[in-house]
Every structure is written in C-alpha cells, then in structure tokens.
Amino acid sequence: MIIGLTGSIASGKSTVSEMLKNSGYPIIDADLVARQVVEPGSDTLEQIEQAFGPEVIREDGTMDRPKVGEIIFNDPAKRKILNDIIHPAIRQEMLQQRHDYMTEGYKTIVMDIPLLFESRLQHLVDKILVVSVTEENQFNRLVERNGFTEKEARARISSQLPMSVKEDGADAVIYNNGTLDETKWQLNRILDNWKASPEKE
Numbered sequence: 001m002i003i004g005l006t007g008s009i010a011s012g013k014s015t016v017s018e019m020l021k022n023s024g025y026p027i028i029d030a031d032l033v034a035r036q037v038v039e040p041g042s043d044t045l046e047q048i049e050q051a052f053g054p055e056v057i058r059e060d061g062t063m064d065r066p067k068v069g070e071i072i073f074n075d076p077a078k079r080k081i082l083n084d085i086i087h088p089a090i091r092q093e094m095l096q097q098r099h100d101y102m103t104e105g106y107k108t109i110v111m112d113i114p115l116l117f118e119s120r121l122q123h124l125v126d127k128i129l130v131v132s133v134t135e136e137n138q139f140n141r142l143v144e145r146n147g148f149t150e151k152e153a154r155a156r157i158s159s160q161l162p163m164s165v166k167e168d169g170a171d172a173v174i175y176n177n178g179t180l181d182e183t184k185w186q187l188n189r190i191l192d193n194w195k196a197s198p199e200k201e
Ligand SMILES: CC(C)(COP(=O)(O)OP(=O)(O)OC[C@H]1O[C@@H](n2cnc3c(N)ncnc32)[C@H](O)[C@@H]1O)[C@@H](O)C(=O)NCCC(=O)NCCS
Pocket: 008, 009, 010, 030, 031, 034, 064, 065, 066, 068, 069, 072, 079, 082, 083, 086, 090, 113, 114, 115, 159, 160
C-alpha cells in the first residue's frame, strides 16, 4: 500500500512522517527530493538560473532558497515557472524511489508530498492521509519555526489550497492541534484501520 501523506505548510507532515519513520516505514520525502534535484551542477538548477537570474545562485553554487522563496511566494506566475521546471524532476525521482522500495518488498510505503492536491498527484498513492491544523495553530507554528513576518507567513499559506479542500479529499485526517501523543494515537488508529504494516513481504 502506498500512503500519500499531505497537509498544508506547517500542519505537521514532517512530525507525522518522523513518527512513521521511527516505526520502520520507508519514507519518500518530496521536500528532501526537491533539495536533491537542485544540487549545484544539476540541469534543474541551471534552468532555474536562466529563468530567475544569477542572483538566485550563491557563490558556492547552491540555490539561494530564501531568495527564491521571496520571489515565488509573492507572485503566482513566477511560482508556476519554478513549479514547471522543478516538479517533473521531483516526480521522476520520487517514482524511482517508490520503485526501489517496492522492489525491496516493503508492504507499505509512505510518500510525504506537501503539494499532493495542488499538483494532482492523487493517482500515485492508494490512501491519502491529511495532517490538518487550525489556521491559528498553523500561522503561529510557521512564524515560530521559520521566524517569518506575518506577511511572509500569509504569502506561504495562501500559496496552497485551503485545508478544508484537502480534508475533503482525504481517506483519513489527523487533527494535529493537541499534544504529540494525541497525534501519535490518531496515527496508530488509522494505520490499524488500514491494516498497514512496515514489514517486508
Ligand atoms: C521555494 C523554495 C526554494 C523555498 O525553500 P525553503 O527551504 O524556504 O522551504 P522548503 O523547501 O523547506 O518548503 C517548505 C514548505 O513550503 C511549501 N512549498 C514549497 N514549494 C511550494 C510551492 N511551489 N507552492 C506552494 N507551496 C510550496 C511546502 O509546504 C513545503 O513543505 C522551495 O520550497 C522550493 O524549491 N520549492 C519548489 C519545489 C516544491 O514545490 N516543493 C514542495 C514539495 S513538492
């Protein structure tokens, strides 16, 4: 079974993904893959430099992530340009990892994909698990974790589909507003319902 783990920015996907990893599930992390495909010297980074200019590349050849974030979270047209360059590379690498884990015989594989709904990737997974939070918790946790201003946080939140749309498209929802123990309890109940197991065939 392929579980698609998603939610909105700062809703707690990485927190839940860490719990799944600690239980032994193999995790494919789209945010991590997004970093790998823009390594210095990659075709993808070259295309990003051509589209956004040399100012988005640091002296050491890496992508200036805060600068790219500043550009794309404040301009939907620029965001689309970046997405059109980077998403095919992310998707290809995620599919490769999924294939490798399946070949290794894992019964359940978790794909942590923040933009599962926005990028219409529902078909890649068998079950969709959405990590949800209230707008207030989401905003406060995002500001606290990243040190963003209110404007920076709002720009990122409004770059994604509303939480309610994701909940509507979910097979199960974790409400991550309480303690981590409460979140873990909800997760385990859902995994039991789905008869998911981290074991190999
Ligand atoms: C814009 C970038 C450089 C900002 O980097 P930064 O280190 O500040 O953030 P990070 O990569 O950790 O992303 C944090 C969160 O932002 C949200 N986010 C990232 N990219 C996007 C996007 N294109 N549209 C909407 N939300 C996004 C996701 O919820 C993600 O979990 C980076 O997010 C990026 O390369 N984005 C494009 C790739 C992408 O779409 N990644 C999302 C997973 S497929």
